[in-house]
Amino acid sequence: MITPDRLRLLHVVIDPDLNEPGNVIVAQAGLGAGGILQRAGFLPGRASIYGHPSDPWEKADYRLPAGLTREQRDQAASTATEALRRAGFTVDLYEPMSTPVNTPLADAGECLGDRINALAEQVRCAPTTTEVAAALAELSAPGDGALYALHNALAAAASWADDLASEHEDLGDVAERLADLAEKTETIGRRLSFARGDLVGTHRTHPLRGRTAPGALPDPRMVAGPHPDMLQPWSSTDFGGKEQTTAAMRETAVESREFYEGVLAGRLTVDWHYVTSELGYLVAGVTDHRAGLSMHIVDEGGIVSLSETFASTAAASAAGPRFIETFEPLADAPEKVLTALRGRARAAASRSLRAAPPVGAAPTASGPAAPAPADRTHRR
Structure with a gap:
């Protein structure tokens, strides 16, 4: 149930599908x-890539796969509900499906x-x-690299699916697709290793990347605070008007x-905003202190x-440049x-030169370097 202290954007409904009682439909599930839903066993329904609806008016829906027992269905729905609530979402779970x-x-x-x-944020702000x-x-290393x-x-x-293909013909195509993806991933790993080798040998500095001053937003495109349109009665859209014809x-x-x-x-605190130059989309980082999360x-x-x-607000701000670049490179x-x-x-380059010791200067003794703080940027 939605309460006055909870934002509807953070509201998820998990209900059985009346047309398919063995399935569960989830309404209002953004990225x-x-x-969380996919890790709990749900599959995206009418949605485009990564579960996003192609139309901002539409909702991405998720369903559990067919053939589950009632116990499996209830366990998946309850697992998703618990994780979503821990993450700050408000969840309406159909009560008969609630189970430990x-x-x-x-x-x-x-x-x-x-x-x-x-790692992507680390690359994005790297100056050299x-x-x-x-x-x-970390991606290309053989043995323990991510692509490997x-x-x-x-x-x-692919091997697992192929083992069953002789008895279940429908898995033959799945096994082939998985094997093809594995081969392509191996190729990507090799090509990345070559590209990385070329980067190592160039020793170049990027003219648009540099270290951010302490406390500053990580990208000049990110303007601190809300856009002026966010601080006046919103009149350009007739919210809930007759032209919105569907529920x-x-x-x-x-x-x-x-x-x-x-x-x-x-x-709600608007931490930063940016308006894309071509389409005029307003993108922003917002903190909801009641829910204990940023978005x-x-x-x-x-x-x-x-x-x-x-x-956290810090994690949302650190990921701001990536978010902007999904709309505008x-x-x-x-x-x-x-x-x-x-x-x-x-x-940043000037600061680095000033901090460097003079040529020929004897190295100063120092204790072991303190470990760098972990970058915990979180995308969910």
Whole structure:
């Protein structure tokens, strides 16, 4: 049930499908909830890549696969509900499906994708080819690199499916597709190793990348605070009006209105925003202190949708450049943004030169270096 202190954008409903009693349909599942749902055993329904609906008016729905027993269905629904609530979502679970969870899902920040996303943020802000090459080694390294391990996992799945193909013909095609993906992943790993070798030998500095000053936003495109349109009565869209002809459209409009009312009332803190130069989308990082999480949202013509959720404001801000670049590559940014990036890169290079010891100076004795803090950027 939605309560006044909870945001509708963070609301998930898990109900049986009346037309298919053995299945479960999940309403309002954006990318943040989608990752948890898939790990609990749900499959995306009418949705595009990564569980995102192609239309901002639509909702991505998730279903459990056919053929589950009632006990398996209830366990999957309850496991998803527990994990979603821990992540700050409000969940309405059909009461007869509620059951004690046998194996809880991992908490935020403990998934493999989180660690690779942290690596992506490290690459994005790296000022030199040497640092990029060092980060890419985590992907391309033979034996324990991420791509090597991914190839092994896909090859194992292909072999497993192929073992059953003689008895279950429908698995033959699945085995072939998995084997093809394993082969392509191996090829990607080899080509990445060659590209990484070329980077190591160049010793170049990127003109648009540089270290961020303490406390500063990680990208000049990210403007601190809300956009002016977020601080005035939103009149460009008739929320819940007659032109929203379906129940889903009306619900989406109400969610958008509630979001902006929360901003105006101070219940939601807009940490930063950016307006894309071509399509005029408003993207922003927002913290909901009541739910104990931060999120990325996108406003398309007055309709707000939730993209990702994060465990902290710092994690959401660190992932801000990546979020912006899903809508607008850095090379397409306005010239004033590129100029600001070049200036910051030059300042970072200057600081590095000042910090370097004079040529020929004797090295100073020091104790063991303190370990660098772990980058816990979390994409869910």
